[in-house]
Amino acid sequence: MAANEHTAFVMRDRNWHPPAYAPGYKTSVARSPRQALMAIQTPSASEISGPDFQRLTLGPYDNDLLNNYREGTERDGLPVGERIQVYGRVIDQFGKPVPHTLVEMWQANAGGRYRHKKDRYAAPLDPNFGGVGRTVTDEGGWYRFRTVKPGPYPWPNDPNSWRPAHIHISVMGPSISTRLITQLYFEGDPLIPHCPIVNTIKDAEAVETLTSRLDMARSRSFDCLVYRFDIVTRGALQTFFENF
Amino acid sequence: MPQYTLRQPLDPDSVFLPESPSQTAGPYVHIGLALNVAGLPERDHEIANVMAGTNAEGQRIHLRGLVLDGNDIPVDDVLVETWQADANGRYVTDFSFDNAFNSFGRAAPGMGVDQDGWWSFTTLKPGRLPHPDGPEMAPHINLMIFARGINIHLHTRMVFDDEGEANATCPFLSRVPAERRPTLIAKRVEDSENGEPVYEFVIRLQGRDETVFFDF
Ligand SMILES: [Fe+3]
Numbered sequence: 001m002a003a004n005e006h007t008a009f010v011m012r013d014r015n016w017h018p019p020a021y022a023p024g025y026k027t028s029v030a031r032s033p034r035q036a037l038m039a040i041q042t043p044s045a046s047e048i049s050g051p052d053f054q055r056l057t058l059g060p061y062d063n064d065l066l067n068n069y070r071e072g073t074e075r076d077g078l079p080v081g082e083r084i085q086v087y088g089r090v091i092d093q094f095g096k097p098v099p100h101t102l103v104e105m106w107q108a109n110a111g112g113r114y115r116h117k118k119d120r121y122a123a124p125l126d127p128n129f130g131g132v133g134r135t136v137t138d139e140g141g142w143y144r145f146r147t148v149k150p151g152p153y154p155w156p157n158d159p160n161s162w163r164p165a166h167i168h169i170s171v172m173g174p175s176i177s178t179r180l181i182t183q184l185y186f187e188g189d190p191l192i193p194h195c196p197i198v199n200t201i202k203d204a205e206a207v208e209t210l211t212s213r214l215d216m217a218r219s220r221s222f223d224c225l226v227y228r229f230d231i232v233t234r235g236a237l238q239t240f241f242e243n244f
Numbered sequence: 245m246p247q248y249t250l251r252q253p254l255d256p257d258s259v260f261l262p263e264s265p266s267q268t269a270g271p272y273v274h275i276g277l278a279l280n281v282a283g284l285p286e287r288d289h290e291i292a293n294v295m296a297g298t299n300a301e302g303q304r305i306h307l308r309g310l311v312l313d314g315n316d317i318p319v320d321d322v323l324v325e326t327w328q329a330d331a332n333g334r335y336v337t338d339f340s341f342d343n344a345f346n347s348f349g350r351a352a353p354g355m356g357v358d359q360d361g362w363w364s365f366t367t368l369k370p371g372r373l374p375h376p377d378g379p380e381m382a383p384h385i386n387l388m389i390f391a392r393g394i395n396i397h398l399h400t401r402m403v404f405d406d407e408g409e410a411n412a413t414c415p416f417l418s419r420v421p422a423e424r425r426p427t428l429i430a431k432r433v434e435d436s437e438n439g440e441p442v443y444e445f446v447i448r449l450q451g452r453d454e455t456v457f458f459d460f
Pocket residue numbers: 163166168270272
């Protein structure tokens with residue numbers, strides 16, 4: 001990269017993203033800044049650079065949650081639940097693939113229980129399911145995970161709040177400017193419109209972009225259903241600094 | 245000297261899509277991004293809070309931090325990510341466990357011995373690095389904050405209290421209103437670990453002395 005040339009990114013649309021303060025989601029009330037974010041008009045390397053994870057050594061089952069919890073152990077069973085594959089593409093806002101970027105995910109098991117010290121929900125742990133995956137996108141920005149469909153679960157917000165089935169998704173992109181953590185929902189889930197966390201997003205169209213679609217054409221008979229979920233990271237701009 | 249800036253997409257013919265909207269990382273973020281905190285077995289390589297090995301070039305330091313909510317209660321389910329330059333003021337963009345130093349790290353309370361909401365990094369004192377507007381910036385560490393109740397992660401930037409001169413001339417810091425600048429300054433404490441300096445940085449999400457968060 002020439003010294004006078006940097007990649008910058010399309011400004012983040014803060015009206016499209018959920019606001020920090022969203023009182024329907026009670027925890028956000030005490031955890032949201034009250035001062036305005038301070039805009040940085042002249043980004044430096046501190047904003048436009050980021051880590052490249054191509055040399056991060058991944059295990060062979062890191063993106064296969066059907067197998068990665070029992071790998072190297074005595075256990076030989078498969079997790080309970082609806083076997084699915086989640087796949088899609090990481091692209092930027094101009095439709096350009098984001099290759100070789102780290103995509104990480106975590107989820108509850110088919111009963112809606114997380115394998116986390118703090119989860120006390122009555123649904124049982126599955127001895128054959130951990131609930132964590134990671135992968136790096138290929139040249140075309142594609143990624144895939146094999147897993148089971150997570151169950152909905154209750155949580156303390158309103159007297160009777162339930163999360164729709166969801167998978168937490170983390171993507172790095174080419175810069176810390178493009179860093180993003182979001183959640184994938186499933187087409188047709190009746191809990192989506194009732195969820196206080198989904199409803200932190202004001203625009204119904206934005207929620208649609210987080211709803212994965214059943215892809216029957218790629219579903220495999222007697223193996224798994226397939227859901228498609230594309231992730232859009234901020235658009236890369238070419239910025240030229242020229243002195244004259 | 246005047247500067248001419250042109251911003252355009254790499255392919256001007258292309259479509260324009262909205263970014264995927266953010267959603268909170270939730271209380272169980274550790275299952276995915278800090279496995280030992282969740283109580284999960286770790287994989288062969290995990291991105292964690294030791295960014296500098298003993299053979300890294302430069303001054304190794306220890307950073308301890310706390311994130312407080314609007315009621316001054318520690319956010320004990322936070323996940324913090326860092327992005328910082330090496331001792332020479334350069335970002336190591338090629339992340340690898342073979343590197344003596346990585347610019348990227350992750351920490352959460354409960355990783356190792358940190359308790360009661362404290363998180364920590366073992367890293368290097370970063371060098372100064374250039375700013376497009378002129379003089380070099382003060383040594384700094386960029387931090388990203390994720391947690392339950394945080395709908396879109398927060399970006400802040402920490403500087404060091406023993407870099408008074410560099411802080412005073414920093415073109416980035418000078419744009420932050422003077423009365424809020426102290427919220428970005430980490431303090432060197434008396435304590436040391438293996439003879440290496442220890443700094444403390446408290447992030448306040450809300451209220452009096454709310455930390456400055458950035459949009460870029
Ligand atoms: Fe969840």
